[in-house]
Amino acid sequence: MDPEARQPILSLRGISKYFGGVHALENVDFEVYPQEIVALVGDNGAGKSTLIKIVAGVYQPTKGEIYFMDRPVEIHSPHDAQNLGIETVYQELALIETRDVPANFFLGREPVRGRLGIFVDRKKMVEDTVRTLKDLGIVLPHLRTLVRYLSGGQRQALAIGRVMPWGGKVIIMDEPTAALGVRESRKVLDLILQLKEKGCSVIVVSHNMRHVFNVADRIVVLRGGKKVGDKKKNETTPDEIVKLIVGAEML
């Protein structure tokens, strides 16, 4: 089914964001359709981070509206975003190195048991972690390993895997392959494709054209805080995208 025929799950209309006199974003429209992988590309300072932080609830837009599943919404905090079903995998990973895999998997939202609601349900933590990792085909040494001893790719897999059980409909990934080797990048890209198969939409910020063209269905290009390109992958080429990123007049 053609994604264009459906309603967007997330729609940003006329978004502007000013930091004092700096116009980080200027009248940007941005849509994400169900089960679609959107790559957000642009040079440093193009406004990519600002845009995803607005979706993730870290920043509030100066102007513009956000619609989620056709309803106007306001996202005031990361918590609001999570409640809507928008999960973020941060570039700096946000894992606790001195804790094991299940502890990181459920960081900040440990399942509880008992009437008091303060006791951690450790059995459920381990079982859910095992199930989700298995579902995603993520292989880790063993669950009790401290995150400190995991490789970069394993950490990224864990950081991505842990947003899964929360019923996230839109998953934002900031440079998911930035610090990874070739094989590890491949795994993370596979994970992104799997998320799509499981019904999620994914927004990927990346500098790597090969990775972008590997996974994305659509590519949105920002330059100087404005949207300068919005192309389906099959209708464009890496060359064209690079031209849009740097500005065609330079070539």
Place this chain on the structure above:
Amino acid sequence: MAKDKVVVSTFALIPSLRSIVLRGGSLVGVIALSIAFASLSPHFMTLSNWLNILRQVAVVMILASAQTMVIITGGIDLSVGSLLALGGCLAAVAMSYWGWGFVLGSLLGIAVASLAGLGSGVVVAKGKIPDFIATLGMLGALRGVSLLVTGGLPVPSHFTATQLAGYLPQVLVWLGSGDIWLIPVPAIIGVVVVIITWFILSRTVFGRSLYAVGGNREAARASGIDVDRIKILVYGLSGLYCGIGGLVLVGRMNSANALMAEGIELQTIAAVVIGGTNLFGGRGSVFGTLVGAILMGVLSNGLNLLNVQPFWQRVVNGVLIIAVVVFDQWRRRLGE
């Protein structure tokens, strides 16, 4: 599915094995010291001496349990001794001069110590003051408050001890120096506190948040953990533990004074570090701290039995702390 279960239970075995190895250092230390002292003094390996050691380390055990939680968050509480004195003195004054009785007096002491602890927490979390500085300030200030409360005199003092209300309740004295079937009551309280602390750290959402805050504060925040709240609560809990420790110490001495347990913060920190808890936060176990406290107790008891001057014991304790941190760094480098 059945296969998953097997995997899960295998994983569950691994940490206990590894943490035994990790904690092995201090346990081996206790055993080696015991063998050495036993061969040097005929009085060391006796039941009554070991009960003595347990009685002596009980208060350190309680305070070091609090210190373990604070250090796991990446903080440090230098005010534990002052919190103990404040709680103990207030409770003693209320019981012996104001006629409040054991229950109300104890509650007062514990409540005020907890509030003072919460105060440190607020200063650290909201005032963005380093933990070290905030609790160093509290160390001085709360000693002063204790001196004001007691007028610098022991409680009860000989001026008032002749009055009817001038004595501490027998229950309090029993808490500090009684026995149940040979086992000193303070040691039982100490071990119960350690077990409760273990339970908090490993089984509650709060305990897990302590590790998260100490392991990576930004990640904790990004995951929706209220870092400030956790910080404030852990210092409040430290105050509560110190209040309990104060009651035990006052009971043991049958007297309170504003300068009691001075310098105990160093002993608690030593017990925590000897026990393998990371001084920079994120990792640690209260059972390690228990072993650390016992090691310190054995050391000072043994030196006493060998008639080593008490002045030397301070030197030994100081050097021990440094040696243990050096050992810990070395062990960590090997681990990575």
